[in-house]
Amino acid sequence: MESRGDAVRLKVWIQPKADRTGLVGEYDDRLKIKVKSPPLDDRANRELCRWVAKELGVSAGSVKVRFGSTDRRKVIEVVGADPSWVREKLTPSLSE
Numbered sequence: 001m002e003s004r005g006d007a008v009r010l011k012v013w014i015q016p017k018a019d020r021t022g023l024v025g026e027y028d029d030r031l032k033i034k035v036k037s038p039p040l041d042d043r044a045n046r047e048l049c050r051w052v053a054k055e056l057g058v059s060a061g062s063v064k065v066r067f068g069s070t071d072r073r074k075v076i077e078v079v080g081a082d083p084s085w086v087r088e089k090l091t092p093s094l095s096e
Contacts, residue, residue, distance in 0.1 A: 001083050008081045009066065010052075012074050016044040021051050023090060030073065031090070045069055052076060056089050 002009050011030040018034030025032050035051065037043040049063040056063075056078060068074035078086060 001087065003083050004077070007077045007079045008083050008086050009075050009077050010086070012048070012076055014044060014048055014072050014074060016072075021047060023055075028073075039070075042069070045074075048074070049076065052078065056081060056086060 001011070013027045013030040013032045015024075015032065015034045016037060016039040018036055021034060021036045023031060023033050033048060033051070035044045035047045037047040045065045049065065050060055053060045053063045058078060058080065062079045062081070064077050064079075066075045066077045
């Protein structure tokens with residue numbers, strides 16, 4: 001996780017076509033997030049951004065895939081967020 005101006009960038013590893021969407025832990029120094037959608041027509045990326053926005057309580061437009069749109073390894077950016085706040089909000093999801 002790194003701060004970039006008024007945004008936070010998160011390194012994630014996604015697993016598409018899962019039973020449900022959610023954070024499942026860490027993988028390869030990234031947050032591992034399962035998404036229910038398949039990786040077709042950008043659906044998995046959109047679901048990833050919606051889920052992150054919901055978990056952090058920010059608007060869906062605040063979350064974007066910055067790098068790796070066609071890869072499982074992605075960097076997503078959350079505009080208007082503080083790194084410590086993002087870490088605090090996502091940590092409880094790891095225990096579910």
